[in-house]
Amino acid sequence: MQLQVMNSPFNQEQVELLNRILPTLTESQKVWLSGYLAAVQSLSIPGIPGAQLRTLPAHISEQIISKEITILFGSQTGNAQGLAKKSARKLEGIGFQVTVSSMSDFKTKKLKEVQNLLIIVSTHGEGDPPDSALTFHEFLHSKRAPKLTDLRFSVLALGDSSYEFFCQTGKEFDNRLEELGGIRLYPRFDCDVDYDEAAAEWLKGVLDSLSETQDGSAPQVHESAPQAVESVYSRTNPFKAEVLENINLNGRGSNKETRHLELALEGSGLTFEPGDSLGIYPENDPFLVDILLEELRWDPEEMVTVNKQGDVRQLKEALISYFEITVLTKPLLEKAIKISANEDLHELLSPGNEEELKAYLTGRDLLDLVRDFGQWGETAQEFVSILRKIPARLYSIASSLSANPDEVHLTIGAVRYATHGRERKGVCSIFAAEGLNPGDTLPVYIQHNENFRLPQSPDTAIIMIGPGTGVAPFRSFMQEREEMGAEGKSWLFYGDQHFVTDFLYQTEWQKWLKAGVLTKMDVAFSRDTEEKVYVQHRMLEHSKELFEWLQEGAAVYICGDEKHMAHDVHQTLIEIIEKEGGMSHEKAEAYFADLQQQKRYQRDVY
Known part of the structure; x- marks a missing residue:
């Protein structure tokens, strides 16, 4: 119905303005406007000063919101962090002011000030938070967590449906924020390993919800600051890397087969740092x-x-x-x-x-x-139609780009086993071991991992613990530090089954020891002695010196199997701190937590 001067209390200028704007309003905007006018009338305030905003009915005050958004991510391999940065760019492009932070860096006392919160978090191991989310997760589930009645939030949960506790950490954050009084800006999305489409759908829903609850105006697109030139190749558009070398690192008679792969990245524009991983899209047998x-x-x-x-x-x-x-x-x-x-x-x-x-x-x-x-x-x-897309496999990069321009090296253990009456093979590892020859190509992408990085100062000492293929990223660490002429001390704990057949990259470690690039190396070959010896036993043997390194500021890095090795090493470190520091168990735990907060304890585990 068209408004006219004759059928309304408005003058001609007002009628023309209203007839222009009313047909353009969405249903939610009309509801907002009716509530706003009702509130103004009942409160007898013409402008609604900010100080009185909270006296408005709840459904109205929720609509008048800040354009500031905080994105917190908890990431183990880098997926959640990458999505957080991508989401921030999208939001900034339509005029929102966005703060992106790792949960480990976020000051919890600021949580009460946040009005719009996006959580992007993965689940690790058997339903556990990733390392970078542990402290924030613990705080939020403690009695110290504040009431968050002014908070609007949405959670993007990353996981793998082959695990029993699929997206468990995301579910826990979602439920807890609601318990503390927060209102969902948009429902939680649970993403499987092939998360790109689901994550895009979640972000679109968040954007639509934010746009609807702004002041009624359409979001304005702003010019973004120039971004660093990025490769056109990515997780969704992998690069076909040529295989240069495919070598078995184990000696004759070994129980294992470990492949050293060298791939060409020339022409891809792909770059990486020590600590990053390479994603490979394999083929089934x-x-x-x-x-x-x-x-x-x-x-x-x-x-x-x-x-x-x-x-x-x-x-x-x-x-x-x-x-x-x-x-x-x-x-x-x-x-x-x-x-x-x-x-x-x-x-x-x-x-x-x-x-x-x-x-x-x-x-x-x-x-x-x-x-x-x-x-x-x-x-x-x-x-x-019931099957999911084959997920990429991530492997810790075993080379430095500075030392090997236009190349990337990997260390892959071939997986073969028997169960339920049949021989089984690891999809990607056997694809690499049996199906790849020099000259073949492989679809790959770089997975950046800011949670596994060398110290900013090359003078900082590092302690590396990586049995078997877990030694891969430490090869890249040594290559990088050799190239930059790092002065900081370095200590490697390495273990495998047999010295003669399973000492991966033995000549390289010996060369670095001789040159002083690697300061110390302790090895444990579990099948060469009557009683099995592992890396944590070597750590205990050197507990006094290891604690001295920690006291001097050394950073600790662990790579390998989480369920057994990494768990045992974690407990051993606590034991060493307690013993050599003369601390109670509680103080040793606090010391260890401080190492994590300072990013002096980092893990690349699987």
């Missing part, structure tokens, strides 16, 4: 795919759509290079029962069978599922 297709009895050349963008591939090629077939997850089985009439499968997923389901998922793959529970749907397309 063609032999396993052939067996799977025999069981399914579908035409390998049938065309199937593989993603939302409508990309089409032959079924066999899609199962080799696009879909994950070597891991079973609960979400996969929940999709599977929708295209299966098998009663046993439905029973497996019924309430109360959690332990039986967990046991079934462990160590089995898609071929097991197909064989155990029969036919699947009516078409190949219906079957592949």
